[in-house]
Amino acid sequence: MKSAPPPFVYVSSQLDVLKMPTADRAEFAVAGRSNVGKSSLINMLAGHKGLARTSGQPGKTQTINHYKVGNQAYLADLPGYGYAKVSQNMRSEWSKHLKAYLAKRSNLSFVLLLIDCRVEPRPNDLEFARLLTQNQRPFVIIFTKTDKLKSTALKKQTEAFLSALPNPPHCHFLSSSQTGRGREEILKFVADHAHSFHPTEWSAD
Numbered sequence: 001m002k003s004a005p006p007p008f009v010y011v012s013s014q015l016d017v018l019k020m021p022t023a024d025r026a027e028f029a030v031a032g033r034s035n036v037g038k039s040s041l042i043n044m045l046a047g048h049k050g051l052a053r054t055s056g057q058p059g060k061t062q063t064i065n066h067y068k069v070g071n072q073a074y075l076a077d078l079p080g081y082g083y084a085k086v087s088q089n090m091r092s093e094w095s096k097h098l099k100a101y102l103a104k105r106s107n108l109s110f111v112l113l114l115i116d117c118r119v120e121p122r123p124n125d126l127e128f129a130r131l132l133t134q135n136q137r138p139f140v141i142i143f144t145k146t147d148k149l150k151s152t153a154l155k156k157q158t159e160a161f162l163s164a165l166p167n168p169p170h171c172h173f174l175s176s177s178q179t180g181r182g183r184e185e186i187l188k189f190v191a192d193h194a195h196s197f198h199p200t201e202w203s204a205d
Contacts, residue, residue, distance in 0.1 A: 006070030006187075008046035013063040015097040020076075021066050023107035026197035027074040028190055029064075031128065032114030034080030037144040040177035041114060042067070042077060045187060052077060062094060064101065073194035074107070082124050102135040109193050110138050110170065112186075117143040117157050117174070121164040133167045141165075141172040142186065147179050 014020050030038050039052035046052075052065070065077040078101075079094055102108070111132055115125060132139045143158055154174070162172065173189075175182030 006072075006191075007068075008042070008048060008051055008075070009068045010051065011066040011068055011074070013065045015063055015094075017097070017100050017104050020064065020105070021074060023105065024199060025071075025073055025107060026109040026190075026194040027076055027105065027107045028069075028193075029076040029078050029101075029108060029111045030114065031078045031111055032080060032144075033082040033116070033122070033125065035082075036080065036114045036116050037177060038077060038080060038114055041142065041144060041175060042075065044175075044177045044180060044183055045075075062090060064097075069190060069194070073190055073197075075190075076105075076108075081128065082122075099131075102131065102137055107197070107199065108137060109197055110140055112142050113139050113169070114142045114144050115161055117146050117154055118148055119157075121161050125161075126164060126166065129169075130166050138170050140189070141169045142182065143172065143174050145176060146174045146181055147176040 011021050012019075030042060032038055042052040043049050046067075051067070062079050064079070067075045067077070069075050078098070081094075113125075113129065113132070129139065141162070143154075143161075146154055149157065158172070158174070162168070171189075173182045173186055175186065
């Protein structure tokens with residue numbers, strides 16, 4: 001029998017790290033390309049299809065959207081990178097705030113980096129992984145849309161991506177918002193690490 005998810009509650013949308021919710025609990029940031037399925041994953045984890053918008057509107061993807069996960073954690077939905085129609089000025093602005101977030105958000109426990117299992121390793125995915133390493137941020141890989149591939153092809157694709165990473169992730173998960181695959185494992189990962197979080201365990205220089 002599947003367990004009920006903890007309640008997910010929308011909190012705020014910000015880019016300025018100083019205006020984000022109080023860093024009093026573990027935070028898990030959801031990152032990835034603009035079409036990788038971040039909103040669908042969040043809705044799957046929450047058991048609420050309308051919690052995170054899945055329209056892909058640029059105006060909705062250029063803030064960091066915080067959700068409370070029960071009473072123990074935050075989930076931070078980061079703007080998707082690789083969105084071709086975003087202006088250079090907007091990309092520069094986002095890059096500035098992203099670097100500040102990764103450097104200064106003291107309660108950021110893990111980044112959940114989403115990768116479409118059907119595509120080859122892309123430069124901006126690998127570059128983002130390098131950025132996480134440079135900021136000493138632990139990350140996990142969540143392969144999305146796994147219902148679109150047969151098991152042999154899925155194994156080949158995931159192994160190719162993992163081997164292309166500059167540094168290995170803490171772990172990886174296989175997920176599908178259509179079938180619910182990975183939901184229990186990801187929620188358990190969040191709960192386990194949220195439980196062991198201490199507010200003063202990490203600080204930026």
